[in-house]
Structure formats: C-alpha cells, structure tokens
Amino acid sequence: MNNAPSPTFFTESPEWGWFIVVYFFLGGIAGGLAFLGALLDLFGRQEDRRTSRIAHLIAAPLVVICLLLLVVDLNRPERFWRMMFRLDDDVLQIMFKYWSPISFGAWGVGIFGLVASLLFVGVLAETGTLPRGLAFLRRGGLGTVLTAISGLLGLFTAGYTGILLASTNRPLWADTTLLGLLFLLSGVSAAAAVLMLVGHRRAHPGTVRWLGWMDTTSSLLELAVLAIIALTVWSVVQEVLDGGWGILLIVGTILLGILIPVVLHWRPRLLGSLTVPSAALLVIAGSFVLRTVVVLASERAT
Amino acid sequence: MVQIPEPQPAAYAAEPMGFYTDTTVCIGCKACEVACKEWNGLPARTDETAGGPAYQLSGNSYDNTGGLSGVQWRHVQFIEQFPNEDRSEGRWLMMSDVCKHCVQAGCLEVCPTNAIIRTEFDTVVIQADVCNGCRACISACPFGVIEINPVNNTAMKCTLCYDRMQAGMVPACAQACPTASIQFGPIADLRQRAQGRVDQLKAGGETRAYLYGADDSVLGGLNSFYLLVDEPEVYGLPSDPQLPSRNIPTSSTLSALGAVALGALGVVGLRKRRMDGFAAEAAAEGGGTAIVRDEPTGHVREEVRGE
Ligand code: SF4
C-alpha cells in the first residue's frame, strides 16, 4: 500500500454489485429516453411524436425497475423510507441532504418516476389504450411542463449516478470528476440506440436520422471524456483496470460500443437493413459494459 | 455551483473526547480487540460473518483478524520491517486501529438517513435502528473503517463506547490496554500529552516520531489520533485523507455543462433537419411555408405546404 497511486486505495468497498450496475445502466437509458422524448415533443415535428411516445412508454417502466433495484440492494430494504423521511420526536419529516448524492438522488429519481408515469399514462390515453380524457397529461401547458420536467430529471438521473460514485473515497470513482458527464453521455447515446432499435420501422426517417446524430455525437463526446479520464488519472486507471477490466472496456465499450456504431452510422448501407439495429445493439451493450467496468473494477480494487 | 456546508464545531454539551494511541508502546497483545468484542457483544469472524472460517490463521504475522469490519471495531496491526536477510536489524511496528471519529467525517456527510450522528462528545456514532444498509458510508470513509455487520445487516463501527461514556466510564479498549498505548480523555489533554511523548522520543533519539491527526490539518482533526514512527501509509493510513463531497461541485458543474451541450446539440439537430426539409421540399415543389398548429401539443410551427 506504500506506493498507492491515490489515497482512495486505503478504503473499503461498499459492495455495490450487479443490482447497482443494472440500476446505473437502466437509469441511464430511462433518463436518456425522457430527455430525447422531451426534445422531440418540444422542438420536433408532428411525425416525431411516434418516436417520443415510444420513449415515454419505455422510460416509465424502466424508472420503476430502477427504484425497485435501489430498494432491494439495501441491506435493510424495509427501511428504504428512511432515505426520504425521518422521525423527529415521532413526527415524520422530510429527509433530504443536498450534499449527499444518495439522498438527493433518491428524491430526484423518485420524482422522475412520478412524472414519467404521468407521461406514460398520457401516451396510453393518446393512443386509445386508456380513456382519451387522460390525454390532457400530454397536451397544452401541462403537457409541456411535464415533458420539460421529465426531460430535465431524465438528464439528472442519467448523470447523477456518476456524481454519486465521485462522492466517495474509492479508487477511480473519487479520483476523477468526469464520471457524471461520462454516464450522462453514455445514457443519452444508449437511449437513442434503444429508440432506433425499437422504433426504426415505425419512425419517420427524419427522426431516425436525428437519433443517429444524437447517438453519434454523444458517443464521440463519451470517447473524448474516456480519453481525458485516462490521461488525467493514468496511474489509478492502470491499477484499477488491471486484470482484464481494461481490455473489457476497450473492446466492449470503445470498439464495439462506440467506434463500430459510429462507422455504421457513417456508412448506413454497410449491413443493409441490419445496419441500424446492429449499431443500436452494440451501443446499448457498450453502455452496459461501461457501467460494469466502472462499478465492478473499482469494487475489486483494494 | 453547489455549496457544501462546512462541518461546524457544535456547541457540545460535553468536552470533545477521544483516543490517543501511542504505537511505540503497543505490544500486540490484542486485549483491546477482546475487550471491544466483549463489551459490544461482537461475534468472532466466522464463515457466516466476514473474513472466512473461524480459528484459521492468516499467515500474516500475528494478525489473524484481518482488519476493521462490522464485527471488528478494533484491529491490531503487525508490521514487520526486517530489511536484511539475516534480520540483524529491523523492528516490529504494532498499532491498534479504530475509527478516527473525524471532526469532518466522510461517513456522516454522505449518510442519507442521518443514521450517523455526532454526539455531545464530538464522536461519530451509527444508530443501528436507523441505518438502512445503503453502504454509502463504507465507500465514503477515507480509512476503510465501516462494514456491514452480518448479524443485524446494518453498517457498524466503533462507537467510542458511547454507552460507557454516557455513564462516565472509560471505553473498554482503553481500560483493557496494559501499556497505555490506547489513552482516552479530553482531546485537549490528549494532544498535550502526546506532544510531550513526541518530544521525549525525539530527545531519546527516535527522530521519526510524529503525531497523525492531532491537529486540524487532517479532516479538521481526528478525535482518535496516533503517534507514529513511519510514513502513515506503512500503517495503512492515507497521508492526505479527503471528504467525499470534495468532488461534488466540479462533477455537477461538468455534468450540467454536458447536459446543456446535449440539449443544444439536440435542438440544433432538429432545427437543421427542419431547414434541410424546407430547402429540399421547396426546391422540389417551388412551394412556400404555412403556419399550422400541432394538434396534440398545440405548438405553433411552420410547415411546408402540401405536406
Ligand atoms: S474514520 Fe471513517 S468511520 Fe470513523 S468517523 Fe472518520 S469517516 Fe467516519
């Protein structure tokens, strides 16, 4: 321990395992979907709404799964409520610490789940699955406000998980301040990929092209952020990503999850009708590998 | 920019109390470990708890308890320093490690349930009936002190015998320590005593002696501080421990900038597509544009005629 590259190597791992990896992954996608859906709703054209509806329909169930994952990951799940409320002399009070990402995250994701669910109901009403009267949730001033809030909270949900990791004393997580930005970018590109995968047949070609643009730009920014992290904390990265993690990140996220999909977007005829879905699948897988490596490699570091 | 509240010294009902551990007189008897387990009813490390089967020898010097954990609130370290093959020179460092009861405590800072509190003695205590086991405190402690106690599934660590202190008693470990390596008392007194010991050691030729955490340069001061004779890292202590919140302002700012950039990229992309659409369709049809209202949103927008 004498030559530890950072004081973070003197700490204990919180044993955040697969539940947290999957939570970060799905939270990133849900957040990205809400953000892309909001952009399409607020700044897009009529034909984009086919795609934004899909975004809202997938985002809400994902956030609910995320909240469940957060609960079951606790050692005492039955005390989850203590994350949001506290008993002060037997009076129930709000528990909120804006300087503790776990605390403000629980509130942020909770409210995001609520707003995303309202939009989910609104979309189902729009399409006739639920009584059409409920479509007011997607219309007029209320619709605009809910959509904007869900887009912002989506960005928050995709990014705060990286800030949560930075707000520890663990190797890699606390050695860089870029994980929030990294997860945000990866969440948005994965969400664009999900929309292309699920909706590319029904979506307007213009929408698909825009999703491709969002996917590619955020993927390339993600690559740049990864490079900056490697350059700025190289000794830590070397130590933490030892033993296969680095190779997994390079192959799974950088090559398969970023570079190949960018090429496929650039040369859309390369694989014929399979180009869009294969690029999308690779981006989604790359985003999962990114969360896996960042969380588990540090967990395993001493 | 996020403002992190500076931990303020509270108006203590009692004087700040703590431990001063003089590692130079520790003989590695582990009386402190045993007394702590006895008083706090902590189980041995077994298969069901942390750290592998009971009674298994680690092979690491005389250390068979491994490190601090949810069931191990005191841990005696054995550091063998024998630079020569023939062991003609060398020394054996021993240190009884424990929670540092930091004045600026990372664990307390991140705990989302307020299970971790600062007591009237300026010590840091986890309330087992409040903790929900999110484990944030484990990754936040700069010293790797906290772990989950598998018996009650909550995060646990040294309480500096809060129950004994409230009854005016000395913590069990300090009471048991036969060499007064662990000393308990008001922080101000302990600091004075410790400085005297450093001076004495230096006068006797042990020039490497120094205090770790006795002033406020380390996390505002450690209420359990140490007299060491080698680099902190040799004892498994970081030279420059930090609060977890240090990263929040920069991380949040960078993420927010990224969010703004993504929003701008998205809007620009949508606008550009619209403009390209106009240009293409206008060229094809020689038509103009019309103002229409989007039905579900009610948004007013321009649209190419005839679409
Ligand atoms: S040493 Fe760790 S567990 Fe103890 S008070 Fe400091 S931060 Fe908390």
Ligand code: SF4
């Ligand atoms: S594990 Fe318990 S004590 Fe630690 S931060 Fe979470 S709620 Fe607080």
